[in-house]
Amino acid sequence: MALLEVRDLTVVFQRKGEEPFRAVDGVSFDVEPGQTVGLVGESGCGKSVTSLAIMGLLPKRGAKVTGTVSYDGTDLLKLSDREMRDRRGRDLGMVFQDPLSSLNPVVPIGLQVTEVLERHRGMPRKEAMIEAKNLLDKVGIPDPNRRLKEYPHQLSGGMRQRALIAIALACRPKLLIADEPTTALDVTIQAQILTVMKELVQDLGTALVMITHDLGVVAGLCDEVNVLYAGKVVEKAMRHPLFSEPRHPYTHGLLASIPRLDAARGEKLTPIKGSVSDNIPWAQGCAFAPRCPNALDVCVQVTPAEEDQLGRLLRCHNPVVPGTPAAEEVPV
Amino acid sequence: MTLGVSKKEKIDDLAESAGVSLAASAWKRLRRSPVFLIGAVIIGIFIVVSLLSPWLAPHNPSDPMLIDQVVKARNEIPPPQPGHPLGGDLQGRDFLSRLLVGSQQTLIVGVGATLIGLTGGLILGTLAGALGGWVDSTVMRLVDVMLSLPSLLLAFSIAAMFAKPSQFTVILAVAIVQIPVFARLLRGSMLAQRHSDHVLAATALGVKKGAIVFRHMLPNSLSPVIVQSTLVLATAIIEAAALSFLGLGNPDDRIPEWGQMLGDVQNVFDTHPHLAAYPAICIIIVALGFTLMGETLREALDPKNRR
Numbered sequence: 259m260a261l262l263e264v265r266d267l268t269v270v271f272q273r274k275g276e277e278p279f280r281a282v283d284g285v286s287f288d289v290e291p292g293q294t295v296g297l298v299g300e301s302g303c304g305k306s307v308t309s310l311a312i313m314g315l316l317p318k319r320g321a322k323v324t325g326t327v328s329y330d331g332t333d334l335l336k337l338s339d340r341e342m343r344d345r346r347g348r349d350l351g352m353v354f355q356d357p358l359s360s361l362n363p364v365v366p367i368g369l370q371v372t373e374v375l376e377r378h379r380g381m382p383r384k385e386a387m388i389e390a391k392n393l394l395d396k397v398g399i400p401d402p403n404r405r406l407k408e409y410p411h412q413l414s415g416g417m418r419q420r421a422l423i424a425i426a427l428a429c430r431p432k433l434l435i436a437d438e439p440t441t442a443l444d445v446t447i448q449a450q451i452l453t454v455m456k457e458l459v460q461d462l463g464t465a466l467v468m469i470t471h472d473l474g475v476v477a478g479l480c481d482e483v484n485v486l487y488a489g490k491v492v493e494k495a496m497r498h499p500l501f502s503e504p505r506h507p508y509t510h511g512l513l514a515s516i517p518r519l520d521a522a523r524g525e526k527l528t529p530i531k532g533s534v535s536d537n538i539p540w541a542q543g544c545a546f547a548p549r550c551p552n553a554l555d556v557c558v559q560v561t562p563a564e565e566d567q568l569g570r571l572l573r574c575h576n577p578v579v580p581g582t583p584a585a586e587e588v589p590v
Numbered sequence: 591m592t593l594g595v596s597k598k599e600k601i602d603d604l605a606e607s608a609g610v611s612l613a614a615s616a617w618k619r620l621r622r623s624p625v626f627l628i629g630a631v632i633i634g635i636f637i638v639v640s641l642l643s644p645w646l647a648p649h650n651p652s653d654p655m656l657i658d659q660v661v662k663a664r665n666e667i668p669p670p671q672p673g674h675p676l677g678g679d680l681q682g683r684d685f686l687s688r689l690l691v692g693s694q695q696t697l698i699v700g701v702g703a704t705l706i707g708l709t710g711g712l713i714l715g716t717l718a719g720a721l722g723g724w725v726d727s728t729v730m731r732l733v734d735v736m737l738s739l740p741s742l743l744l745a746f747s748i749a750a751m752f753a754k755p756s757q758f759t760v761i762l763a764v765a766i767v768q769i770p771v772f773a774r775l776l777r778g779s780m781l782a783q784r785h786s787d788h789v790l791a792a793t794a795l796g797v798k799k800g801a802i803v804f805r806h807m808l809p810n811s812l813s814p815v816i817v818q819s820t821l822v823l824a825t826a827i828i829e830a831a832a833l834s835f836l837g838l839g840n841p842d843d844r845i846p847e848w849g850q851m852l853g854d855v856q857n858v859f860d861t862h863p864h865l866a867a868y869p870a871i872c873i874i875i876v877a878l879g880f881t882l883m884g885e886t887l888r889e890a891l892d893p894k895n896r897r
Contacts, residue, residue: 313794347796354794359787364809373805374795425795 259331260288261465262312262433267325269304269311269489281307283489283540284325287482291432294459294466296480296497298473298512302534304489305469309435311335312467313352314342329433348378351426351464355438357418361410367394367421368406371428378429393424397454416447420454427458434459435467440475452478473512477501485509488537488545495570505570505577507552544575552576616890626886632879640693647687648673652844656682667862679865680854681843688846689868695840695847696876699761699830700823706765707826708819711772718773719780719811720803730777733770741767745829749838757840757847764829768822775818779811786810813891820884824877831873848873 269282282304289295297305310316311323314334327334329349334342346352354360362370371393372386381389387406394402397420410418419439426434436455440448456479459466468480476483476497483500485493485508493506504510511530530549537545540561544550547557554576562573620626639646649655656668656678668678676685718729736744749755749763783789784807792806831849833839839850848869855865 315790315794343796343798345796346794352791352794354787354791356787360791362788362792362806362810365805373792373797373801377795377797377801422791 261291261330262289262467263326263328264288264308264312265326265328267308267311267327268323269307269316270322270324271320272322273320278322280489280540282311285484285486285489285491286325287484287491287494289433289465289467291465292459292463293482294468294480296476296483297467297469297486298471298476298483299486300471300512300534303486305471305486306437308486309352309437309467309469312435313346313350344378347374347426347431348429349431349433351429351431351434353419353422353426353434353436353439356442357415357422358410358442360422361418363410366407366409367413371406371421371425374425374428389428390424393428394421396458397421397424397427398450399424415443416450419443419447419451423451423454423458427462427464430462431464433465433467435469437469438471439468440470440472448475455479473516485512488534488540490540490545490573491564491571492546492573493570494572499570503580505567505572505580506574507550507576507578508546510578511549511551544573552578616887619890620886623886623890625882626890629879629882629884629886632875633883636693636876636879637697639690640697643690643694647684647690649684649687651683651687651691651846653684654682655684658682667858667865676864676868679851680858685865685868688851689848689872692846692848692851692869693872693876695757695845696827696830696873699757699764699847700827700876700880702761703764703768703826703830704819704823706761707768707822708772708815710765710769711776712815714769714773715776715780715815716803716808719777719784720799720807722781722784726777729773733773736767736770737774741825742829742832745833746836746838749833755838755841757845760830760833760839763833763838764826767829768826771822772815772818776811776815779814780807783807783810814888817884817888817891820880820887824880824884827873827880828877 265286267282267285268280270278270280272278285304285308287295287297297308299305307316311321312327312334314337316323323335325335329345334345337345361367368387368390371390372381372383375381375386375389376383379386390406391402394405399405399417399420405413405417405421410421413421419442423439439455440451443451452475455466458464466479468475470476480497482494482496484491485500485506487508493500493504493509495505500509501513504513508530511528514528515530517527531551532549536548538547538558539545543556543558543560544553544562547553550557552574556575560575562575564571564573566572567574567577654660656674659666659668659678660680660682667680668674668682670677674684674686676689679685679688714729714733718726739747745763745767748766749759752759752762789802789806792802797806830839831847831852834847834849835853837853839847843850843854851869852866852873855862859866
């Protein structure tokens with residue numbers, strides 16, 4: 259049995275007098291112990307909402323979460339608030355996108371690390387401080403004794419994210435969810451943070467759910483990748499087959515849109531046409547159809563089912579044939 | 591050392607160090623601000639005078655030592671004379687001494703009312719901001735009702751409810767009027783904190799609700815409230831003076847109070863305007879001092895002005 263089994267997770271946001279909005283629409287995936295699973299997609303496809311739903315952090319009012327999220331056999335969605343609070347930080351850790359705003363500006367770093375240790379591992383403050391120092395050491399923060407006493411604004415962006423990773427891993431959770439942990443950092447720091455995460459995940463045997471829109475991160479870190487579009491998984495594959503042979507036109511487009519350093523001079527970028535808001539409801543067909551170069555008539559009439567096609571799970575009526583070059587060139 | 595003690599110590603030095611960065615940058619700007627310095631000097635002098643007034647005052651403020659002049663000249667008010675630079679009041683008491691000692695009452699009322707109001711506001715604001723839902727609605731409707739009444743009128747009504755007016759009833763009346771101001775302000779900044787990333791991050795770590803409120807939300811919400819309290823000091827002083835002026839203050843006039851001194855001389859204002867002018871000027875200057883300080887403090891602590 260997998261460590262985390264997400265089945266048919268659906269999140270519907272409902273406000274009085276407004277159409278309900280399905281942010282996440284029947285997402286299913288498994289995370290094995292020690293495995294790294296990526297959730298990829300552009301802004302607004304439901305990546306972050308999925309992670310918040312797993313952690314039980316969506317507001318009780320206005321967000322309806324259905325499906326099951328079973329962690330080690332228990333359905334997290336059925337737990338009471340108190341039980342869930344006991345598990346957060348201990349069994350499931352989370353790292354957020356913006357390291358500055360995710361740290362409390364008026365509390366020294368040390369206290370923010372020890373807070374979790376005291377809460378979940380019942381350590382006395384002194385012992386927790388020593389452990390906190392070790393943790394900062396482990397995530398590669400130099401001079402941890404000094405940093406423990408400093409405030410978030412005194413640390414650099416990379417160090418803040420390292421500190422957050424240390425806090426998230428303080429209680430050795432079996433599962434870590436990282437919600438775009440490198441987005442707010444500059445590229446050199448991104449690489450360092452990813453290395454730290456990779457090493458820690460390997461050392462501690464932590465399973466990692468990596469949420470990102472950065473395919474570079476996916477290529478460097480993930481074992482399995484779920485590509486999300488408009489709240490549904492459209493393609494699920496292991497890393498290598500996904501990158502070498504993307505089958506869903508959306509995945510294909512995402513990969514084709516990455517600028518290449520070795521491209522000929524003057525070669526145009528190949529974006530995916532339109533934007534995420536140009537979609538049709540899944541109930542009426544494929545949400546990606548309006549932007550899809552491969553769209554057929556059937557795509558706007560029948561919802562594509564998630565099928566085991568071509569060695570992977572795919573939700574498409576007309577998948578990309580391997581070897582197809584990047585989609586048609588669109589003038590920028 | 592027990593865990594409880596060490597925790598308390600930590601929280602204490604946490605509270606101390608909490609403001610360091612913000613306070614340091616604010617102080618840097620305050621030192622350069624002449625307006626702040628003027629306010630600070632006024633308040634400094636005021637506090638020193640009121641603390642030392644028993645020794646500074648040349649005479650006993652409640653001793654009718656010039657009563658002979660009042661009686662002989664048929665209610666004549668003793669004019670300035672050697673030993674009594676400001677003359678005497680209606681009962682022949684040394685006016686300068688009364689003015690000096692009166693600053694004590696003003697300080698007590700101002701600080702007392704602000705502290706009580708602040709405490710009440712902190713409790714209500716924290717409840718509303720932290721719990722939300724019906725608690726928030728109830729508290730905020732109550733606050734709306736109180737704020738819909740003119741504050742002075744509300745203070746009069748509260749002071750008038752007490753059968754025996756005393757200095758404490760004045761403090762209480764003024765304090766209650768300030769509670770909604772603090773409560774609304776704190777609730778607003780708590781709400782902003784509730785949806786902040788670091789509170790979400792703390793929740794994601796399983797931090798308990800109490801710790802989230804008191805360690806993560808409250809300390810980050812306090813700076814507007816602190817600024818407001820310096821401004822409220824000025825309001826409190828003026829409102830307390832107004833209550834005394836209208837006779838809702840301490841009836842015992844042996845303890846001088848500026849507002850009450852103003853009220854006492856209403857009937858002789860056209861012949862002896864100086865008796866009203868001195869306490870009035872004192873009230874205005876002190877209120878101005880607190881306002882100047884509060885305003886500059888607000889500007890200095892405003893994150894938008896930070897560089």
